[in-house]
Amino acid sequence: MTETHATVPPGAPVFPPGRYGRRREPGRRRPVLTTLLALAAVAALGLVSLRLYQQYGNPAYDAQVITYTEITDGQVVVDFRVTVPPGGSAVCLLRARDRDGAEVGRETVTVAAAQGEREIIARHRLATDSRPFIGEVVRCRPAG
Structure with a gap:
């Protein structure tokens, strides 16, 4: 079967008959496969988001500095309040900074x-290490 100008859209190439084999039909769309791949990607992103939220974004652990006192050349005493789940425990990172903002002490409690x-x-x-200007609680997270 030869192609004629009546069956070929304008601008499409015309090939000699029988030389290149049969022309393929346009590819069949696979909406089910596309949908499954999209659902798998959304599920994977959801699991990653949940894991990161559990690790870094738990709002149940909230810390506030009440006061910092007894400032000397080698120490500062920090009084702080931590909100945790009932009966829970927390690991808090405390630090001290000098007047210039440089960190002069850090400890995990x-x-x-x-x-x-x-x-x-x-x-x-x-x-x-030197005289602090301020004592602060950087963050608290679940112990363990």
Whole structure:
């Protein structure tokens, strides 16, 4: 069968009959496969998001500095409050900075609430390399 200008759209190439074999029909679309791949990608992203939220974004652990006192050339005492799930414990990162904002002391402290309590009030003596200007709680996260 030869192609004529009546069966070929304008601008399409015309090949000699029988030389290149039969022309393929346009590819069949696979909407089911596309949908399954999209669902798998959404599920994978959802699992990654959940894992990262559990690791870094748990709002149940909230810390506030109450006061920092007893500032000397080698220490600062930080009083802080941590909110945890009832009876839970937390690991908090404390640091001290000098007047220029440079870090002069850093320590990780584990605090635990009494059974059924959600709030922990803790006091920690933080050793420093030089005279601190401020003591602060950087973050708290679940212990373990």
